[in-house]
Amino acid sequence: MDSIINPDLLERWSIEFKKGFAKPMILLSLKQKENYPYSLTREINAKTLGAINIAGSNIYPLLSGMKKQGLITSTKSIEQNRTIYKLTESGENYLETLQKEIFDFLTMILSIIQEEKI
Amino acid sequence: MNMQEHEIKIYLDRVSSYLPFSGEQKEQLLRELRPELEEAIETNQSLDKTFGDPQMTAKNLLKTTQFDYEFATWKRRITAYMIDTGIIWVFLLIFVGIPLYLADAEYDLERDWSEFNTSEITIMILLILYSSSIFIIGFSYYIIPERLYGQTIGKRLLGIHVMDISGIRIGWKQAIVRNIAKYNTEFLPLEFILGWLIRKGDESIQKATDTLAETRVVMYKSEMIQQ
Numbered sequence: 001m002d003s004i005i006n007p008d009l010l011e012r013w014s015i016e017f018k019k020g021f022a023k024p025m026i027l028l029s030l031k032q033k034e035n036y037p038y039s040l041t042r043e044i045n046a047k048t049l050g051a052i053n054i055a056g057s058n059i060y061p062l063l064s065g066m067k068k069q070g071l072i073t074s075t076k077s078i079e080q081n082r083t084i085y086k087l088t089e090s091g092e093n094y095l096e097t098l099q100k101e102i103f104d105f106l107t108m109i110l111s112i113i114q115e116e117k118i
Numbered sequence: 119m120n121m122q123e124h125e126i127k128i129y130l131d132r133v134s135s136y137l138p139f140s141g142e143q144k145e146q147l148l149r150e151l152r153p154e155l156e157e158a159i160e161t162n163q164s165l166d167k168t169f170g171d172p173q174m175t176a177k178n179l180l181k182t183t184q185f186d187y188e189f190a191t192w193k194r195r196i197t198a199y200m201i202d203t204g205i206i207w208v209f210l211l212i213f214v215g216i217p218l219y220l221a222d223a224e225y226d227l228e229r230d231w232s233e234f235n236t237s238e239i240t241i242m243i244l245l246i247l248y249s250s251s252i253f254i255i256g257f258s259y260y261i262i263p264e265r266l267y268g269q270t271i272g273k274r275l276l277g278i279h280v281m282d283i284s285g286i287r288i289g290w291k292q293a294i295v296r297n298i299a300k301y302n303t304e305f306l307p308l309e310f311i312l313g314w315l316i317r318k319g320d321e322s323i324q325k326a327t328d329t330l331a332e333t334r335v336v337m338y339k340s341e342m343i344q345q
Contacts, residue, residue, distance in 0.1 A: 037154060038157050058170065
């Protein structure tokens with residue numbers, strides 16, 4: 001007898017695997033242009049059509065962590081009293097490698113899914 | 119001040135109430151948060167929805183800073199508790215104990231009930247209500263300052279603070295939970311023993327209610343530095 005699957009289960013799993021793409025998306029966005037934290041969340045939300053929705057303040061520890069790792073840097077805009085973030089050179093090199101890693105991984109996953117469908 | 123400005127101010131005040139340290143130290147964090155909120159509010163949705171719960175925002179902001187602390191020693195905590203207990207008892211003596219004593223002298227409260235007239239009964243009822251406030255006063259002495267400032271008078275004198283495990287100031291629910299056993303001071307030694315049993319092996323010996331409320335009693339070793 002089939003057990004009843006919790007209807008929230010798909011949403012929870014979905015949130016879990018999408019969460020892993022938040023940091024790569026931040027780096028990809030900053031590669032195109034430097035940006036402020038909240039603007040970054042809006043841009044990522046728009047680009048992914050809401051699939052990756054980083055709540056306003058949740059981006060701060062992510063940016064702080066990546067800054068500590070040397071992937072991004074920040075400068076304070078005195079006129080606007082805001083902190084603006086941009087990719088460092090190391091961050092750009094890292095992103096290039098990361099993009100290939102993600103691409104290879106997703107290609108493999110998609111091929112497995114397509115095999116199952118046939 | 120228009121509606122949006124008002125909402126931003128309320129949100130900032132709520133975040134500020136959870137950030138530790140003095141107003142000056144957290145001023146920079148809040149100044150940088152403001153333009154972010156000004157952008158978020160343009161979506162015409164509440165800031166709680168677009169930016170998140172103020173308590174969560176405070177936690178996230180604190181993660182971008184660095185400050186050192188160590189767990190408060192048993193000696194400091196017990197000394198602070200004794201100071202606070204002394205203050206409460208002096209207050210109660212002056213505002214409850216003495217009035218009750220005088221009322222007894224005036225009205226001889228041990229007489230038979232049938233001997234009291236209406237005004238005397240009224241006064242007795244008022245005194246009963248007044249002395250019932252002992253519980254509220256005693257409890258509030260701990261809950262309100264710990265929520266608002268992270269310290270009671272005793273803790274301030276000993277340089278120790280109550281904080282959430284994330285480092286932010288505690289919420290109302292946490293303030294109530296961690297002080298619940300103070301209703302009966304005989305529970306306090308049991309609280310510490312239970313806390314030790316729960317956290318055995320952990321360097322931070324906390325009361326059981328601290329573990330339950332996810333709070334810590336600490337001494338700050340450094341200022342808060344933005345990373």
